[in-house]
Amino acid sequence: MLLIACPFCGPRDETEFRCGGESHIARPGPAETVSDERWGDYLFNRANPKGVHLERWLHGHGCGQWFNVARDTVSHRVLAVYRMGDPPPKDLTP
Amino acid sequence: MAEIVLRQSPLDHLSLDARAVAEPGPAGVVAGERRFVAKVNLRGDPADEAFVKVAKGALKVFLPTTPNTVDGKRDRYALWLGPDEWLVIGAPGTEGRLVADLRKALDGIVAAVTDVTEGRTVIRLSGVHARETLAKGCGLDLHPRAFGRGRCAQTRLGKANVILHQLDDAPTFDVYVERSFADYLWRWIEDGASEYGFAIVAEPIMAALKARRATR
Numbered sequence: 054m055l056l057i058a059c060p061f062c063g064p065r066d067e068t069e070f071r072c073g074g075e076s077h078i079a080r081p082g083p084a085e086t087v088s089d090e091r092w093g094d095y096l097f098n099r100a101n102p103k104g105v106h107l108e109r110w111l112h113g114h115g116c117g118q119w120f121n122v123a124r125d126t127v128s129h130r131v132l133a134v135y136r137m138g139d140p141p142p143k144d145l146t147p
Numbered sequence: 148m149a150e151i152v153l154r155q156s157p158l159d160h161l162s163l164d165a166r167a168v169a170e171p172g173p174a175g176v177v178a179g180e181r182r183f184v185a186k187v188n189l190r191g192d193p194a195d196e197a198f199v200k201v202a203k204g205a206l207k208v209f210l211p212t213t214p215n216t217v218d219g220k221r222d223r224y225a226l227w228l229g230p231d232e233w234l235v236i237g238a239p240g241t242e243g244r245l246v247a248d249l250r251k252a253l254d255g256i257v258a259a260v261t262d263v264t265e266g267r268t269v270i271r272l273s274g275v276h277a278r279e280t281l282a283k284g285c286g287l288d289l290h291p292r293a294f295g296r297g298r299c300a301q302t303r304l305g306k307a308n309v310i311l312h313q314l315d316d317a318p319t320f321d322v323y324v325e326r327s328f329a330d331y332l333w334r335w336i337e338d339g340a341s342e343y344g345f346a347i348v349a350e351p352i353m354a355a356l357k358a359r360r361a362t363r
Contacts, residue, residue, distance in 0.1 A: 061214045065287070066303075068286070068303060116214065116229040116230070117228075
């Protein structure tokens with residue numbers, strides 16, 4: 054089980070959290086200028102890297118806050134935790 | 148607020164009062180239900196000075212901004228639930244006035260006041276083995292160096308979502324459990340505590356035991 058350090062509550066068991074998928078996905082716009090291909094890419098295609106993955110997590114059984122986690126998909130290690138709206142740590146940006 | 152005549156605590160069917168003892172003796176864990184404790188969910192921006200000042204004035208306790216901490220004493224507490232969310236605790240039967248006072252005071256300020264009294268009940272656990280009993284089903288580090296008096300946490304206990312609040316160093320814990328999980332959690336606690344010696348006390352006796360411990 055992962056031990057995730059919620060930016061508000063500190064280290065908690067993985068069972069208290071929910072993973073919300075890849076982070077930092079910007080909605081393309083304005084809508085009338087976006088091609089179907091680009092829109093489909095925004096809706097359905099995700100990075101799925103082998104290595105550092107930036108993802109959103111929700112502390113659902115705790116403070117109810119969303120935040121970002123940088124996780125290594127190979128070792129399952131949590132490399133960094135940062136708040137919603139903050140940019141990812143520079144050395145971890147894919 | 149529910150009509151008093153219809154009001155039932157989620158643990159009433161267990162007839163805990165009938166099993167309550169006057170003197171828990173050497174029991175390692177003493178537990179009882181605190182029925183109908185007033186609970187009000189309060190949301191607002193802690194960076195908004197007007198909100199903080201007005202809430203403090205209406206509640207007579209500070210809204211803690213340090214995560215997982217509590218301010219208050221006896222029967223009025225404010226528990227930190229999130230960066231913009233608190234659970235305000237009051238004596239049984241005071242929720243109506245508490246909500247009315249808060250709404251009136253916070254008029255014109257961006258805030259939300261919600262009476263959540265009926266949503267949860269409170270199980271109070273006390274005794275030298277209360278911490279070990281909780282630790283059997285809780286991922287949190289409950290050791291005094293990590294969790295102590297005046298701390299609270301929303302977490303999982305067994306399979307139930309709970310809010311834990313440690314009141315003193317006895318240690319005494321209040322466990323706020325959702326209504327539909329109350330029966331399950333009570334049985335879980337009783338099972339977990341049985342190896343330490345388990346005694347049920349009625350609510351007023353629990354208050355007296357606490358007072359006696361304090362004077363010792």
